[in-house]
Amino acid sequence: MITRRASPPPRAAVALMSRLVPEDERDPIVGDLTEAYANRVAAGRRFNGLWFWAETFLFAVIRSRRPAGVQPRGRMTLHLGANLRQAARRLRFEWRFTVAIVAILAIGIGPASTMLSVLNNVLLIPLPYADPERLALVRIQLGQVKNHPGLAMDEIKDFRALQDVFAAVEAEARAADASLGPPDQLEPLTSIAMTPGMLPMLGVSPVYGRQFAESDVADGKVPPVMLDYGFWRTRFGGSPAVISTILIVDGRPAEVVGVLPEGFTLTTGRAVPQAFHIYRPLRLRDARNFWAFPTIVRLKDGVTIAQANARLDALAASLLKQYPKEYSDAAIAFAVHPLLDDMVRDIQPALRAAMGGVLLLLLIAVGNATALVIARLKARDRDFALRGAIGASRSALVLDVLAESALLGLGGALAGSAFAAAGVAGMRRIIPHTVPRWQEIAIGWDLLLFSAGLALVGLVLLGLLPVWKVARGTPWQTLREGAVQGGRAEGARARLALVGGQIALTVVLAFGAVQLVRSARSLARVDLGFDPHVLTVRVPIGPGRFPDMAAIIAMYQRVRDRVAAVDGVDAVGAISHLPFSGTALLDSYSRDFSREPGWDHPVANYYCVQPGYLAAMKIPFLQGRDITDLENATGQKVIVIDETLARSAFPELENVIGQRLNVGYQIGPATIVGVVGHARTIEVGRAVRPQLYAPMGTFLRIPLNFTIRARGDAMALRTHVRTAIEEIGPGGALSGFTMLTGNVTTASSTLHAVTGFVTTLAICAGLLSTVGLYIVIAFVVHQRRRSTAIRCALGASPAQLVWHHLRTSGTVIALALPVGVALAMLAAPLFSALVYGVAPRDGTSLTIAGAMAVVAGLLGTYMPARRAGSADVVVALRGD
Amino acid sequence: MSIYKIDMTQDALGGLEHLILIALVRLGPDAYGVPIVEELSRHTRRPVLRPSVYLALRRLEVKGLVRSRLGDPEARRGGRARRYFEVSAAGRKALRESHRTLNSLWDGVVLDK
Numbered sequence: 001m002i003t004r005r006a007s008p009p010p011r012a013a014v015a016l017m018s019r020l021v022p023e024d025e026r027d028p029i030v031g032d033l034t035e036a037y038a039n040r041v042a043a044g045r046r047f048n049g050l051w052f053w054a055e056t057f058l059f060a061v062i063r064s065r066r067p068a069g070v071q072p073r074g075r076m077t078l079h080l081g082a083n084l085r086q087a088a089r090r091l092r093f094e095w096r097f098t099v100a101i102v103a104i105l106a107i108g109i110g111p112a113s114t115m116l117s118v119l120n121n122v123l124l125i126p127l128p129y130a131d132p133e134r135l136a137l138v139r140i141q142l143g144q145v146k147n148h149p150g151l152a153m154d155e156i157k158d159f160r161a162l163q164d165v166f167a168a169v170e171a172e173a174r175a176a177d178a179s180l181g182p183p184d185q186l187e188p189l190t191s192i193a194m195t196p197g198m199l200p201m202l203g204v205s206p207v208y209g210r211q212f213a214e215s216d217v218a219d220g221k222v223p224p225v226m227l228d229y230g231f232w233r234t235r236f237g238g239s240p241a242v243i244s245t246i247l248i249v250d251g252r253p254a255e256v257v258g259v260l261p262e263g264f265t266l267t268t269g270r271a272v273p274q275a276f277h278i279y280r281p282l283r284l285r286d287a288r289n290f291w292a293f294p295t296i297v298r299l300k301d302g303v304t305i306a307q308a309n310a311r312l313d314a315l316a317a318s319l320l321k322q323y324p325k326e327y328s329d330a331a332i333a334f335a336v337h338p339l340l341d342d343m344v345r346d347i348q349p350a351l352r353a354a355m356g357g358v359l360l361l362l363l364i365a366v367g368n369a370t371a372l373v374i375a376r377l378k379a380r381d382r383d384f385a386l387r388g389a390i391g392a393s394r395s396a397l398v399l400d401v402l403a404e405s406a407l408l409g410l411g412g413a414l415a416g417s418a419f420a421a422a423g424v425a426g427m428r429r430i431i432p433h434t435v436p437r438w439q440e441i442a443i444g445w446d447l448l449l450f451s452a453g454l455a456l457v458g459l460v461l462l463g464l465l466p467v468w469k470v471a472r473g474t475p476w477q478t479l480r481e482g483a484v485q486g487g488r489a490e491g492a493r494a495r496l497a498l499v500g501g502q503i504a505l506t507v508v509l510a511f512g513a514v515q516l517v518r519s520a521r522s523l524a525r526v527d528l529g530f531d532p533h534v535l536t537v538r539v540p541i542g543p544g545r546f547p548d549m550a551a552i553i554a555m556y557q558r559v560r561d562r563v564a565a566v567d568g569v570d571a572v573g574a575i576s577h578l579p580f581s582g583t584a585l586l587d588s589y590s591r592d593f594s595r596e597p598g599w600d601h602p603v604a605n606y607y608c609v610q611p612g613y614l615a616a617m618k619i620p621f622l623q624g625r626d627i628t629d630l631e632n633a634t635g636q637k638v639i640v641i642d643e644t645l646a647r648s649a650f651p652e653l654e655n656v657i658g659q660r661l662n663v664g665y666q667i668g669p670a671t672i673v674g675v676v677g678h679a680r681t682i683e684v685g686r687a688v689r690p691q692l693y694a695p696m697g698t699f700l701r702i703p704l705n706f707t708i709r710a711r712g713d714a715m716a717l718r719t720h721v722r723t724a725i726e727e728i729g730p731g732g733a734l735s736g737f738t739m740l741t742g743n744v745t746t747a748s749s750t751l752h753a754v755t756g757f758v759t760t761l762a763i764c765a766g767l768l769s770t771v772g773l774y775i776v777i778a779f780v781v782h783q784r785r786r787s788t789a790i791r792c793a794l795g796a797s798p799a800q801l802v803w804h805h806l807r808t809s810g811t812v813i814a815l816a817l818p819v820g821v822a823l824a825m826l827a828a829p830l831f832s833a834l835v836y837g838v839a840p841r842d843g844t845s846l847t848i849a850g851a852m853a854v855v856a857g858l859l860g861t862y863m864p865a866r867r868a869g870s871a872d873v874v875v876a877l878r879g880d
Numbered sequence: 881m882s883i884y885k886i887d888m889t890q891d892a893l894g895g896l897e898h899l900i901l902i903a904l905v906r907l908g909p910d911a912y913g914v915p916i917v918e919e920l921s922r923h924t925r926r927p928v929l930r931p932s933v934y935l936a937l938r939r940l941e942v943k944g945l946v947r948s949r950l951g952d953p954e955a956r957r958g959g960r961a962r963r964y965f966e967v968s969a970a971g972r973k974a975l976r977e978s979h980r981t982l983n984s985l986w987d988g989v990v991l992d993k
Binding site: 008014025026027028029030031032033034035036038039055058059 | 938
C-alpha cells in the first residue's frame with residue numbers, strides 16, 4: 001500500500017469553517033470534515049483542497065437556513081448567506097435607492113470597461129503571427145529623415161548576413177494597383193509584393209496551395225500570385241479549384257499558387273494593416289539608393305531588441321564607411337522596434353487621454369455612490385444602534401454593510417457590463433479606421449471580467465467608508481440624539497467632502513473635454529492651403545499599351561482635356577500622390593550642383609503633377625507660373641516650389657523665379673518657374689516638409705490620380721468622368737471615385753473620436769456631480785427638517801432657507817475648485833499630445849471647466865434646497 | 881408561548897431525517913458524521929449535502945429520536961473529537977411505526993413503469 005503523507009486541509013478554510021459552525025458543534029463537524037479530507041487524500045483523489053473549500057462554502061450557505069423552532073446552541077458569528085439574503089431583501093424594498101446606486105456605478109463602470117476592452121484589444125492581444133513578440137520592424141534614419149520604415153534592397157541583404165542576430169529578414173514592397181482580367185473588362189485590384197520567406201517567417205500557411213518559393217522570383221519566371229481569403233470567397237466563390245488557374249493580372253498571365261488564411265493582413269510600418277486582393281513575390285535586386293521596402297525581422301532566440309540594435313549601430317557605421325556616396329556622409333542609423341509597439345505608437349496619446357477620462361469618471365461615480373450609501377446608512381443609524389444595544393456584535397453590523405455593498409457592486413458590474421457591451425458596439429462604429437487593430441475590438445468575456453474587476457475596486461471603496469463609520473459607531477449617543485434633538489447634520493461633513501472631491505474631478509474632466517473640443521474646432525478651421533472638395537480618380541496605365549514616357553504623358557494630357565470637356569467640370573488636375581493618402585515621395589535638395597544632393601541635405605516632399613493640378617486644387621501662385629504642357633511633354637527640368645522651400649533654400653532672395661535647384665536623384669538640376677503656397681498634405685495640424693512639384697516626365701510609370709473640381713455635385717459626375725476616361729483608354733482599371741474631403745476627415749478622425757468620447761464622459765461627470773450634490777443636500781435638508789421648521793415658525797423666509805443651503809455648498813465648491821484646478825494642471829499632459837491650437841494649460845479652458853463644475857454644483861443644491869422652504873411646519877415638527 | 885410549543889416527537893419524520901435514522905440503525909452504535917454521510921451517499925442517487933445532514937441530526941436530537949455523545953480527540957482529525965450518534969428508544973419506535981405505515985401503504989400498490 002502506498003502511504004501518503006497526511007497533508008492538512010487548507011488552513012484558511014478550516015478557520016472559516018470553525019467560525020461558521022456553533023462552538024459546541026465545532027469539534028465534531030470540523031473534525032469530520034478533516035477526517036473525510038484525509039480519507040480522500042489517502043484514496044488518492046484529486047482536487048482535495050478545492051473540495052474542502054466547496055464543503056466550507058456549503059456550510060456558509062446552508063447553516064444559515066436554520067429552521068424556525070430550533071434554537072442555536074451557540075451564537076453564530078458569521079452568517080454570510082443570511083446577510084446576503086437580508087441585504088437583498090432590504091435593497092429590493094428600497095428599490096429606488098438600489099436603482100440609483102446601480103445606475104451611478106454603471107455610468108462609471110461601463111465606459112471604463114469599454115476602454116479597458118479597447119486597450120486590451122489594441123495594445124495587449126498579441127498579433128496573429130507565430131511567436132509575435134520576436135518580430136520587429138526596422139526603421140531607418142537617413143540624415144534628417146527619421147523613423148523611415150523602408151530599407152534599400154541591399155540593406156535587407158546586409159541584415160540577412162547578421163545570422164547570429166536575426167532568424168529571418170523579410171520585406172514587402174509598397175502597395176500597388178493592379179488590374180484583373182482582359183482589357184475590355186478590367187477590375188481594379190490592390191496588390192502587394194513580399195519576399196518569399198515572409199509568410200513562413202510570420203508562421204502563416206496558405207489554406208490552399210503552397211507558399212511562395214525563391215524559384216518563383218528567378219530570372220525568366222512569370223511571378224505567381226496568392227489570393228486574399230475574402231477576395232477568393234467573393235470573386236472565385238471559395239473554390240479550391242482556383243489553385244493553378246491562370247489569371248490575367250495587368251495584362252500578364254499569373255498562376256494562382258495559394259489562398260491566404262481568413263483575416264490575414266501584413267503588418268509593416270503602416271499603423272492599420274490592410275488586406276490586399278492579391279499578393280506577389282518580391283525579388284531582391286541590387287540597389288542601395290531606393291529606400292522603399294518595409295522590413296520585418298525575426299530575432300533569434302535569446303537576442304534582445306537592445307542587443308539587435310547594438311549590432312545594427314555597428315552595421316550602420318561600417319556601411320557608412322563602405323558606401324560614402326550612397327549615404328552622402330549623412331548620419332544613418334537602423335533600429336528595430338517590436339512590431340506591436342511600432343503599430344500602436346501613434347495612437348497611444350489618444351488612448352491615454354480616453355483612459356484618463358474614463359478613470360476620472362469612475363472615481364466620480366464611486367464617490368457619488370459612496371456618498372449615497374453613507375447618506376442612507378445615516379438613516380439606518382438608529383437601527384444599527386438598537387441592534388448594537390441588544391447585543392449584535394460589531395462584526396455582524398459590518399458584515400451587514402459589506403453584504404449590501406457586495407450586492408450593489410455586483411449589480412453595478414452587471415449593469416456596467418451591459419452598458420459596456422453597448423459601448424463597445426458603439427465604439428466599433430465611431431472608432432476611426434486609422435486606429436490600429438480597430439477590427440479587433442469586439443464584445444468579449446474580457447468585458448465582464450473588467451467590469452467585475454472594476455466593481456470590486458468600487459466595492460472596496462464603496463464599502464470601506466461606511467464600514468468604518470459603522471465600526472466606530474456610538475450607539476447610545478445615536479439613540480439619544482434621534483429622540484431629543486432636532487437632528488444635527490452630523491456626518492454631513494464626510495459626505496460634503498466626497499461631493500467636493502467629485503466637483504474637483506469634474507473640473508479635471510471638463511477641462512480635458514474643453515481642451516479637446518477647442519482643439520477639434522481649431523483643427524477644423526485650419527487653412528489647408530488647398531480646397532479638398534474635388535473628386536479623385538486613380539488612372540493606372542495598362543501594361544504594354546504605351547511604348548515610352550512621351551506616349552504616356554500624351555495620353556494623360558488627352559485624358560485631362562477630355563474630362564475637362566465633361567459638362568459640369570470646372571477644372572481638372574493630376575498628381576502622383578494625393579494629399580493625405582499616407583504616401584509621398586521624399587527627396588533632398590541643395591544649391592550645390594557639384595554632386596547629387598544626398599541625405600546630408602534637407603529633404604522635401606516631391607510630387608509629379610500635370611499642368612493644371614495646382615490651379616484645380618486652388619493652391620495659390622505667389623510668384624511665376626505653372627509648368628506648361630510643352631515643358632511637361634518634352635521632359636523639361638522645371639519645377640514649382642512652395643513658399644517654405646523658397647524661404648529655406650533661398651533665404652536671401654525675394655524673387656526665386658529662374659533660380660536653379662539641384663533636386664535629388666530623380667530630377668537633378670532644375671529651374672524654378674513658380675512659387676505656390678504651402679499645402680498641408682501629410683498632417684492637418686502642421687506643415688511637415690517643404691514641397692516641390694515637377695512635371696511627370698521625371699518619374700517613370702507612376703499612375704496619376706486625377707482631381708476633378710465640379711461646378712455642382714462632383715460625385716454626380718462619376719459615370720460621365722468614367723466614360724470620358726475610358727474613351728481615351730489608359731488601359732488600367734479605374735479606381736477611387738471618392739471625394740478628397742474624405743481623406744482630410746480621416747486624417748483628423750482620431751482626434752474627433754477622442755473628443756467626442758471625452759466630451760461624453762465630461763457630460764456624465766457633470767451630471768453625476770449635480771446628482772451627488774443633490775443627494776447630499778436633499779439629505780441634509782431632510783435631516784434638518786425640524787430645525788428648519790422651527791426657523792420657519794419663527795419667521796424665516798423660504799429665500800433665507802434656500803440661501804442657507806446654497807452657502808453650505810458654495811463653501812464646498814469654493815474649496816473644491818482650487819483642488820480641481822490644481823488637479824487639472826497636473827492632468828494636462830494627459831491631453832497635451834492631442835491639443836492643437838490651444839495652450840496645454842489654457843486659462844480660458846480652465847475657466848470654462850470651472851464654471852461648468854460650479855453650475856453643476858449650484859444646480860444640485862438649489863433644487864433640494866427649494867423644498868426646504870416649502871415644507872409643512874406642523875408635519876415636520878411632528879415627524880421623527 | 882405555549883401555542884408555539886409543539887410536541888416534536890409527534891411530528892412526522894422529514895425525508896432526510898428518516899433516511900438518517902435508518903442509516904444509524906444500519907451503522908450501529910459507533911456512527912458519526914463521516915460514515916453517516918458515506919452511507920447516505922452510497923444509497924441515494926442525489927448528492928448528500930453535509931451541512932443538511934448535521935442540521936437534520938440536530939433536529940432529530942431535539943426531537944429526542946437520536947442520542948449523541950462526544951468521543952476522544954484524534955490526531956487524524958486535527959486533534960478534534962467525534963460526536964457519535966445512536967438511535968434512541970423513541971427513535972426506534974418512530975422508525976418501527978413509519979416502517980409499518982409504509983409497508984401497509986405499499987401493500988398491493990403497483991406503479992406504472
